[in-house]
Amino acid sequence: MELEAQVNGPNTYGPSREKFIAKTFNHLGGSIVAFTAIEMLFFSTGFSEKIARAIFQLPWLAILGAFMLISWLASRAAHTVESKAMQYAALGAFILAEAIIFVPLLYIADNYAPGVITNAAVITLIATVALIAIAYTSRKDFSFLGTVLKWGGLLALVLVVSSVLFGFQLGMFFSFVMVAFAGGAILYDASNIIHHYDEERYVGAALELFASVALMFWYVLRLLTSWRD
Template sequence: MSYANEFEMEQSSPFAIDAVREDRAAFLRRTYAHLAGAIAVFAGLLYIFVNTPAIHDPLLNMMVGGQWLIVLGLFIGVSWLAEWWATRSTSLTTQYAGLMLYTVAQAVIFVPLISYVVLLLEQPEILAQAGFLTLVVFGGLTAFVMFTGADFSFLRGFLFLASMLALGAIVIAVLFGGITLGFWFSVAMVGLSAGYILYDTSNVLHHYRTDQHVGAALALFASVALMFWYMIRVVIALQGDD
């Protein structure tokens, strides 16, 4: 999900792995603080979107049927632009604009799923359960990478291919309404998101410069959001509500 390892070596700041311990620790603190901030803003926006009919109803109407593919395409385009701003720009303002744009886009794309859980199923505890599971898995994978110092950049090709196959399955399922992507697809996507967390966390350590904390936070947030989405679907299925 990140292209940080393609950055040019002539940049002034060192990669985190090559920086002195104090600078590396400061970079990691900034990165994870920005990740926490993005998650907090995401949660706040979702609460507003789902509980404000003037926002919720048009968004939900826009994301039904075949229009979901349009929304998905826009989301992919916005995500690419946001990542470009956050990781490639030398302007800190543009980097923050990229992170904020991506956070808003994630909140919008989550509206149908959160609305289904909160308004239709009336089981908001599902979100707490999925959030807790996501936090536990994310924390465990992060600790593994940080303690071992492993570089999982070799996963890039596999993750890209798996993502394209998953995207193809989603498009086919939307175009042909009789096809349902059920429990095991969601489990597989949780596994894919775990792979992305390993990949992005190791990139934070090995392939981001110490002045790229905003872009690093965006990459991690993307992986966490992907896991949270499918963790919700797994919890719903296990409770027999899907």
């Protein structure tokens, strides 16, 4: 890699790294398309209402715990298994889990705040592209954000669990903070893709970045839906 940097100059990456980066971002795009297609299928068939009603009847902590377990297993598989087929299976399982957990929020937004889903998607897409562009063009290593994101994520989880247990609402300020948190996660993931990931792990890298993009979409959608209420 050092030799490639000398040959290509300080502002470019070697051919193998560029290929890896392109593959990862292509897989991110494919993941977003797959997520969108699943949601469209749920809503066009009326299955979204059944999913939403079923989830509304379950304890939120059970749903959160199941989702976190699926996310952890999918991420671990995508980063550790050697088989590409299993890596893609992990990515697919994660996309499906995300699509299911999003249904109640999308169902509420679609019925009570028409138009906000598209607006939230556009805002999330623009922010994601901008953050990736910052990471790519600046060549700066944003891995120092890892510690901040780790402790910030733990604090956010404690607040979410506490709100469920003690029955208080996490207001719009929390959503604003989580949008900023998700932006930091996207920047951190993009930087790791550019500088640190093993070049054979583009599926796992795409999964991590997709998770951060989905997190931003969730809280942008929550904010816009709250404003329309």
